[in-house]
Amino acid sequence: MLEVRDLSFSVGSSAQKLEIIDSVSFTLDDGKFLVITGPNGGGKSTLARLIMGIEKPTSGQIIFNGTDITRMSVTDRARAGIGYAFQHPPRFKGMTVHGLLSLAYGEDLPKDKCCEFLTNVGLCSMEYLDREVDASLSGGELKRVEIATLMARRLGLAIFDEPEAGIDLWSFKMLVETFRQMTRDRHDSVIIISHQERIMQLADEIIVIADGRVRSSGSREDLLPQLLGEFDDVCNLKGNTVKYR
């Protein structure tokens, strides 16, 4: 279970302080699938990075399975069972896809298992096992490999930062199915940052983050119709200028 308590993150000096995340609180129970959505620049990715420990909060607390992890390093959080798929994954010169997935897995990943993960993210597996995770991969291919790195782990909490970005619509359908299966089989709980209605359709709960604050939160049944209404109206969740009602 994840509890985020009154979490804030600001940058700049005290005279010119910019609140990126401003007193955000929520709880995510085990077995739940949470989608965090909202306009670009609203603080969604920062919130995800705070949970993974890549950024350190200015104040507030993060409790994971009863342990206060607020001051824990990324490494220790990973060991405690949190995983994070980057919005813009780094490339590694000289590292093969199989090598990267083995590092995620924690030991040499059997090739058939590796192929299964790659197939699940829409990559023709045999072609990709020995490809390097470098500039020869397209942005979409890299994102899929990134998603596969989380499939190779068994996590208490898997966080995906805009996994759909750079992935074509055809593959996207398959990806949605992968996420559905992943929540069911592999991870205790999942947070996905997304603008996609199709991914929100998978959610148990949705949180809308805007201007660093929780603008609204609730069950998918309650929140999604309202969000879709906004989508038609003024709130373009893909990140264009937004006016809130």
Add this chain to the structure above:
Amino acid sequence: MSDTIDSALLSEIADLHAVPAGAYNIRKNGAASGRRSTANIEITTKADRPGIDIRIAPFTKNESVHIPVIITETGLDDKVYNDFYIGEGADVLIVAGCGIHNAGDSKTQHDGIHRFFIGRNARVRYVEKHVGRGEGTGERVLNPTTEVTQEEGSVCEMEMVQIKGVDSTLRQTTVHLAASAKLIVTERLLTHGAQKARSNIDVYLDGADASAQIVSRSVAKDKSEQVFYPRAVGNNLCKAHVQCDSIIMDSAKIRSIPEIAANHSEAQIVHEAAIGRINNDQLVKLQTFGMDEARAEDVIIRGFLK
């Protein structure tokens, strides 16, 4: 291969765990320590200076030559001239390399001067590894000079690796390519402590349709210093690509000076060079797998130099 130090050095520089299959010549502390010629590969001692001639008969296929050098005496200054004559249409693997184990306080140096004459349509894969170790304070110095002459249609792949332990290196590589000849050079280097390494590579694309690819990857740690000076000169219709990529750490210094020159309007020559720290996102990504920073750094460097 009498003792453990010899075996360890041989396995590191030439992947040798037993007497190699095929032709070989092992040089230890400036003297011959074992040799075998085969029906197609003849190894003979030079009459006029230290070193050997290796003659590979035309159309020899799938054979290998191992010529490792190991030095375990401190204070030795060893200079050797090895000439390789590779016959037309041959396809061979040549594994060279030098391992110095310096347990004393005097400088130990090995200068290997290798000349390759690669015949028409022959293919050569050349692997050279340098290793330095030993608990003494004596310097371990390796200065290899490699001259390659490639005839028409020949292919030469050179893999030159020096990972740790060598205090000072000056590497000079010069290659001339005739028509349709192809050269692929992969150089990998890791320096640490106060080590210094310089690598000059001069490639002359003299014949039509010659091509060359030079990829240099290096990591400089601690206070070590590296200089790369790869130069590709297009004297005909040709293609060449020079790429130098370095990771810099601690208070190391790296200079990368790729030079390209064209003396023909149909020469296409490209160079790329980059020096930078380990990307922070790479470190964080591996930390999200549960690795600590030191292990993540090690994994990134190993991959980069693979």
